[in-house]
Amino acid sequence: MLMINLILILIVGGFAALISERFGQNIPRKVALAVVMLDLVYLLLSLSVMPELELLQAPQPSDPQSWLMHYSREWIPAFGIKIELAVDGLSLLMVFLTLILGAVAVSASWTDVQVRRGFFEANLLWTLAGVLGVFMAMDLFLFFLFWEVMLIPMYFMIAIWGHENRGYAAMKFFIFTQVSGLLMLVSILALVAVHQSNTGVWTFSYFDLLNTQIAEQTAFWLMLGFFIAFVVKLPGFPFHTWLPDAHTQAPTAGSVILAGVLLKTGAYGLIRFAVPLFPQASIEFAPIALWLGAAGVVYGAVLAFGQTDFKRLIAYSSVSHMGFVLLGVYAWNALALQGAVMQMVAHGFSTAALFMIAGSLQERLHTRDMREMGGLWQNMPRMGAVAMFFVVASLGLPGLGNFVAEFLILLGLFQVDRWLTVIASLGLITGAAYSLLLMQRSFQGEPDETRQLTDFGSREMLTMAVMMIALIGLGLYPQPVLDIARPVVEGLLNFSATVTGELL
Amino acid sequence: MNASQMQALLPVLILSLTAVVLMIQASIKRDQKLAWIISALGFLCTLWATGYAREFAQPVTILLQVDSWSLFFSALVVFAALVTLVLSRKSFSPEGERKEEYYLLLVLSVLGAVVLIQSSHMVSLLLGMELMGVALYAMIAFPEKGLLPLEAAIKYLVLSACASAILLFGFALLYAATGQLSYVGIGQQAATAYLSNPLLVMAGTAMVISGLAFKLSVVPFHMWTPDVYQGAPTPVTGFLATVSKGAVFVALTRFYMDAQLYQYQPLITALSIIAVASMLIGNLLALRQEDIKRLLAYSSIAHFGYLLVVLITLTGTGMASDAVTFYLAAYILTSLAAFAVIARVAGEDQHKTQIAAFEGLFWRDKIQATALTVAMLSFAGIPLTAGFMAKFYVVSLAIQGSYWFLLSALVIGSAIAIYYYLRIIFSMSKTSVIDSVGDIGVQDYSANLTALLLTALILMLGSWPQPFITFAGGL
Helix, strand or coil: CHHHHHHHHHHHHHHHHHHHHHHCCCHHHHHHHHHHHHHHHHHHHHHHCCCHHHHHCCCCCCCHHHCCEEEEEEEEHHHCEEEEEEECHHHHHHHHHHHHHHHHHHHHHHHHCCCCHHHHHHHHHHHHHHHHHHHHECEHHHHHHHHHHCHHHHHHHHHHHCCCCHHHHHHHHHHHHHHHHHHHHHHHHHHHHHHHHHHCCCCCEHHHHCCCCCCHHHHHHHHHHHHHHHHHHCCCCCCCCHHHHHHHHCCHHHHHHHHHHHHHHHHHHHHHHHHHHCHHHHHHHHHHHHHHHHHHHHHHHHHHHCCCEHHHHHHHHHHHHHHHHHHHHHHCCHHHHHHHHHHHHHHHHHHHHHHHHHHHHHHHHCCCEHHHCCCHHHHCHHHHHHHHHHHHHHHCCCCCHHHHHHHHHHHHHHCCCHHHHHHHHHHHHHHHHHHHHHHHHHHCCCCCCCCCCCCCCHHHHHHHHHHHHHHHHHHHCCHHHHHHHHHHHHHHHHHHHHHHCCCC | CCHHHHHHCHHHHHHHHHHHHHHHHHHHCCCHHHHHHHHHHHHHHHHHHHHHHHHHCEEECCCEEECHHHHHHHHHHHHHHHHHHHHHHHHCCCCCCCCHHHHHHHHHHHHHHHHHHHECEHHHHHHHHHHHHHHHHHHHCCCCCCCHHHHHHHHHHHHHHHHHHHHHHHHHHHHHHHCCCEHHHHHHHHHHHHHHCHHHHHHHHHHHHHHHHHHHCCCCCCCCHHHHHHHCCHHHHHHHHHHHHHHHHHHHHHHHHHCCHHHCHHHHHHHHHHHHHHHHHHHHHHCCCCEHHHHHHHHHHHHHHHHHHHHHHCCCCHHHHHHHHHHHHHHHHHHHHHHHHHHHHHCCCHHHHEHHHHCCHHHHCHHHHHHHHHHHHHHHCCCCCHHHHHHHHHHHHHHHCCCHHHHHHHHHHHHHHHHHHHHHHHHHHCCCCCCCCCCCCCCCHHHHHHHHHHHHHHHHHHHCCHHHHHHHHCC
């Protein structure tokens, strides 16, 4: 029941936030914060009663009993659809990331959102609920349901509270994800149909479908359906075009959730579903996926370099960083996969923080155009220092989480394809260039003395501190995260190796 | 005809009785409130009778087939008529005008629809379709003021007459080929007739299907749809979209199954072309519409394209007929919800059915806006709504039968469709116009209740479909 409660708390909390607006403009944000905190505490409490050893055991992907938690009950027996949730180390990391960034997002919306706060916080909480569902659902039907349903509150967040071009951005975001989701639905149903014709059983359970025997040709097309859905969400080159618009137009809290959490559902989907369900087809497809990843790294970085819009620059940098994740996943060895997981977490924090800074700037300056900024460090020293921290984190300074992640990915990738590693490393160099450019243009240079700007207050500093500590922790002592991810990674590697009958 | 057959016919009898009572009432005392109550009571009794008659399910004469499947759709149609009745009360009750005939027409049209649904013979098919259609022409043209309703009615009348003529010619050809007029009889004879004279059989079925396809407004028989949808009073548009189209599709399914038309490859090819064209053209043309009723007209063209996919995959297996049941139920509920909101928000004002007129509805009328949002999401096939489960059925059937061509048209069509459904939702969520547009008036409890009920049903079918699937499987 634990996992369902995690989701239910957020859904019910959403309604509570919606209703609480009647009692005052400022109540919903407090309710939302309380709800996310409650969820976090609930998760920690239930983990604390779990023996520590279990975390370090390698779960068998196809045996639900070896997972940390597993819950299953009938839902639509006519089609063998169950409410099946399960958590392993990977899901657990993602769930934590979601809840922490959820709290950050609530903090980001504290003063940013001025109208209809109740409905805003409700949408925020419902998005989080959907994302948690995606990370925990092990019934493919249920997974698809969460995958699609989480779009709706996110759509509303962009469409109602977004910036000047919100309609276009929200529409583009929704259509890209929905259409690719439709392809995934076809793939899911086809996979289930193949399984049904093999065994005579209707089931959508991940654990049952893992060992489905599929003809090579069919497997390739089905894999492609999943791959496109996840790569659109990631977003990987060339399906990234929705991201700069959605990010730029979304309200700050929306950008935080979008960049910090929603993009990770794509990466998660690749690791959890696309590769293990179709190991053979994925291995054959890996070279193309790797090239797409490398292209994303370089292309995103180059485009980021040319931006004048603060948020757009960060958005393109996300494309570049997510390219690394794609590389890590399709290199498909222990180092690269752990790096990919690390990147998901580290990028979540660093980008969320940068978007929050962008939001704070927009709130104070009413522009995102960096040509109109400059010398802001003098006006707002605290914000400047914080921005500096996250900019160097994002460019991959050793000692911070992102460096560990990208280094591991490159290390793993080197065993698979050397030249690609060289190309991907270019991303690190260009990353340094655009990140420092961002810093120079906005915070350094001649200050405008006429500006009266308020610096970060204690609420903002506290939020930033959480993410700083997280990134430093990930950078200096990444072992706990790697320990949690390792059993999952090993389990997946062993599984795909036995299925394909060869070790990579 | 024995007593148990009369009991099986109870829904039809009650509807006929309601019509008679309405006529007598009009001649004694003209009172539209009374007429409304009589119709409502009639529909409620019919609804009960469809449940009652299930125990007596049997073929009644050669003309009608009363079984649990047709009784379910009869109930659905009567439910839709009941919703139409609730919606009509506002639109058709300006003080001082005499509108009782409208209710009589409504009851007659429903009677036609129920006969059509239960028909197992060409004669009852034609009888039901004409009764339903003729009453509908008058309902479309009912508002005295304004040219649009009149134009719509005449357009529908002239084209329907053509369609009926084609249908009749099709009957004649099939009769010439097989010497039969009942569906089952045709099914028994057609296979041998096909061997000796394939052209006659194919031409006959093609003409029958064309005649029915006109009523379903699938491409290329769709030209009338947007004008009629726009011109008709909103409750009547809702009635046309749900009762008329639903009943005709049930009749088509019954004819297709009983006459065993699925064994003729040329026919399946033709149906596939119609389905693909409807899915693509319907959705494409909906993209640029500014009037929500026209938009829903094109969207319904696409939805009947999806339904035709189910028909094509029908090969006697159980799941496909479940799929028809589920899809039609989902489609009817969703359409009703959409038209209920339009009727409430726009009334009969031609300018208010523009999408732009729905701007900021979320902030003016939460309940109506939520209902329309759920309806649009259901049309678009987003999970947790009935529309998703319906699409789920269609996609599974297409995959199981390996109809990849139809499937790709379905995916492309749905992809296009998301845009225009979202447009409506986006328009409702716009915040810039809140101050300029005032409240839409006094609370209307019956409208809110209808919207909430339909929304709840859509969400229930989508999130907890098992009871309904079990029920549909037992039909």
